[in-house]
Each structure stands twice: as C-alpha cells, then as structure tokens.
Amino acid sequence: MPRLLSAVLLLLLRCLASTLGQYELCKSLVSTDEGSVWEHYACQPKPRSMKDFMRIKVDPPGITCGRPPERFCTLENPYLCSDECDALNPDLAHPPQLMQDNERNGLITYWQTVTWRNHPLPLLANVTMSWNKSLELTDDIQISFEYGRPTIMALDKSMDHGRSWQPYQFYADDCLDAFNMPPKQVRDLSPANITRVICTEQYSRWVGSKGEKNVKFEVRARFAVFAGPRLQNMDNLYARMESMKGLKDFFTFTNLRLRLLRPALGGTYVQRDNLLKYFYAISNIEVPARCKCNLHASQCLPDEDGGNLQCQCEHNTTGQDCQRCKKGFKAKSWKAGSYLPAPNGTPNTYCECYGHSNRCSYIDYLNIVTCVSCKHNTRGQNCQHCRLGFYRNASAELDDESVCIECNCNQMGSVHDRCNGTGFCQCKDGATGAKCDDCLPGYYWKQGCYPNVCDEEMLLCQNGGTCYQNLKCICPPEFKGVLCQHSRCEAGKDCNGASLPHPSTATLLLGTLLTYLLATLTPH
Secondary structure (H helix, E strand, C coil), rough: HHHHHHHHHHHHHHHHHHCCCCCCCEEEEEEEEEEEEEEECCCCCCCEEEECCCCEEEECCCECCCCCCCEEEECCCCCCCCCEEEECCCCCCCCHHHHHHCCEECCCCCCEEEEEEEEEEEECEEEEEEEEEEEEEECCCCECCCCCCCCEEEEEEEECCCCCCEEEEEEECHHHHHHHCCCCCCHHHHHHHHCCEEEECCCCCCCCCCCCCCEEECCCHHHHHCCCCCCCHHHHHHHHHHHHCCCHHHEEEEEEEEEECCCCCCCCCCCCCCCCCCCCCCEEEEEEEEEEECEEEEEECCCCCCEEECCCCCEEECCCCCECCCCCCCCCCCCECCCCCCCCEEEECCCCCCCCCCCCCCCCCCCCCEECCCCCECCCCCCEEEEEEEECCCCCCCCCCCCEECCCCCCCEEEEECCCCCCCCCECCCCECCCCCCCCCCECCCCCECCCCCCCCCCCCCCEEEEECEEEEEECCECCCCCCCEEHHHHCCCCCCCCCCCCCCHHHHHHHHHHHHHHHHHHC
C-alpha cells in the first residue's frame, strides 16, 4: 500500500510539474516506505523581460544629442527642421535610459544621437547592455528605432562580461557590400548550421518611419527548427541542446552590444546638403531571457543590494549561476543539470552524498536533509565521515568507493576496534604497533601483552637460573622463587636438599631441664 501511495504521489507531482511548466520544480518531498525522501529534478527560472535589469552605456562620449542643443529633421520632412534636442530641458532631452523605460500614456520616448554633421566621416555609435549575470535567450530580441532603422548595424554578444566579444548577427541593406557576406534569413538555416552567424537584409531597407521600425534577432525561428513552427515539441529542442555542441552557448550571454554603423538614409544616397536628417533614435529594447542557473535553480532574484540578479541555487550548488558546489559538498567535478531525460531532466546532484548514497531524507524536527543508507563504509549527514572501525584513506577523494579503510585493530591488544584518522588503534598497556599486534620491551605476547617474568637485561634469573621465553626462570634444585632468589635451605633442608631429623619428645624435655638447671646454678 505505501508503494502504491508513493507511485500515486509521484504521478501527481509530475502532473503538477507539467501544469507549472517544464523544469520549474527543483525538488519535492515524496513519502516512501523509509519515510519522506527528497526527489530532485533539473530546474530553471521562468523567462522574463530583462530590460528592467540591464545597464545601458553608449559611446563614444558626446554621441547623445543635446549638448549643445541642436535641431534635427526627419526623413519624411527633410527640410522642416523644427525639432530640437536639448539635454537641459526635460521635455526635449533624449538620454540613454529612455531605451528601457515603460512608455506611459502612449507617449513614445527615445534615446537619440547627434546628427551626421561631420560627413564624410561615418556616424558611429555603440549601445552596450550589461547584466553582470549569465542569461539565456528565450524569445526574439527586438529593438525599436524611431525615424528609420539603420542601413548597416551589427549585434554582438559577450559571454565573459565584456572582456571579449563575438558577432551574433549582421544587418545591412546590402550584405555583400557592407560585410562581404551573402544575405541569409533564419529560415535558410538547417539543424546542422543553426548557430551560424548570418547577415540579413530583412530589417535594413527603407519602408518609412511610420511603417516597420523594429529590428529583430530571431530566436523563436531557431527554436522552431527543432521544436516545430508552434514550438509544440520543446522536448526535442532540449534534447538537441544536450547533444548538439555549442547550441546552449549560442543562446547564452552576459552582455549585448549594438554597433550602429550607418543610419537610415530614406532609400537614397547620403545627401550632403542636409546632414541634420541622419541620426539614430531607439525607443525600446526588449530582451526576453531567463537567468542561466545551469538547471540548479527555479528562481532568480536581485541580490540584497537590488542590483545584480542571483540564482536561488538548489542541489547544494552555489554561485551567481549555481556554477559550483557549496562548501563541504564538493565531490565529483561540478556539472550542470541536464534536460534529459524528459520531462524532469537530471539534476546531477553528485555533490550531495559524495556518491555514497542516492537518496536523502528530510528530518522534520531538526529541519535538515540527510543522506540515507550511506555505502562504502561511510556515515554522516552527507556520507562525509567513515564508519566506526574505519578511517579516511588520505590518498582517495571523498567520492572514491575506497575512501574508508578498515582499522583492523587486534582484538587482544587494542582497547576497542576504532582507530584515529591515520589508522592507529588505541592499545592496551604493553601493546604497541598501528594495529596493537606487538608488545613493548619488557612485555611478551600471549593473546595479549603481559609483563616479562624474566629477561636477559633487567629481570635476570639469579643463582644460576635460566630464563625460558621470558615466561619463567628454571632454577637449580637448591634455589627457588620467581627469579631463583630464595635458597631452599631456609625451609628446613640442608644445602644438599636432604631433610633434617625431627627431635623426639624426650629429647625436648631433657633440653628444657638442662636449661633450667644452668640458670639456677649460675651465680648472680
């Protein structure tokens, strides 16, 4: 009956997991015949918009308009240059933070650069987004440009917090001319080359500022190559992420960078007589992603300072990305969780019991989790100690099956069967050696150590006696004692060992009478 109950609970748990969403549950307490046991799963945080947490930096210095104030035109009305940018006027300022604000009351706000006043030099600008956290894309990145999309730009990513960069995608109205690359779209890619960096012309051609103004980095289309057009087969996508080299890393980043290389031209060549109509303006950047927690956390929250995102790590892992084992739990090399097998994946919790147990139990009144049925002669909450009668093998790692060596204390020579951390047993008086199977000088072994009766140094046999195996002195006939130290003459024998005759009663009376007479006759 308990087994049936456990099976029903497990089924309900899996149904709950599918209701909550894939990989959103890290562990659950399941009742078994041996009590409550934690069942662990691979888990990851929900996707969310990351623009609220990103830090935006633009360069070069002075690229943002308004210092000094200047007029600008629009491509629809290139000669009606009545708009103004002024950094000191809140109504006319266009600072970088307006790329990530939430538009209120339908009023569009945007960051804007200076105009292209110094042609023929190119108007270049970089927009760098950082999170100080590893993230994984879950949907399309979308950048909304006001007053026209750039004719040439690039999207880069960094996986090491901006120390190095690699291209994500190139955008141009003429890919061959701008980047010496043939134009491609994501739908041209196959499962074998889905991580290829492409140049697309789809988002760079002029359609008018009132028309399409968004530029995308298409993530869903790449997912669809494996999961189907409606992403209904995510299990296949996750399986590919485990088996296809580089696929996980392709969607992973810590920083993004837009390199704006040429502004919208309005479908014409650069008109040098009116450079005030060429500039960049971005109203919004959407980055749908989740915290990368290596499938060891289901939540990711801002830290105590409210700045950096931090995975709420499970499975005894720690670190901002749950990228290492907690102190005291390190066993096998740290490993990320796995999406396989579906639907719950594998948490890869090697660090919990050092490989000496595959089950944990929750002790309610102590509020602790402890390993159950430690193997390989280990014991302890995490199977990190050796059983009594065993000691730690200094040359083996904690997860080694031979980490605990039997003490093998000699039962006759040791106080008990336990030893210290280096394998030495506690010996009884007179015993010595790592296993207490030898005797100290002055002792002999006879199912244990006993003090010598005699020896050739200190406890010498006397009067010509000889020591036999330290057990006894073999004495000459006329001597006795442990060390032959007593003469047998003292016991009423002559020195040859013959018995002396006993006096008769008459003789004793006669002796007494003579003694009396001598005493009375002696003058005083």
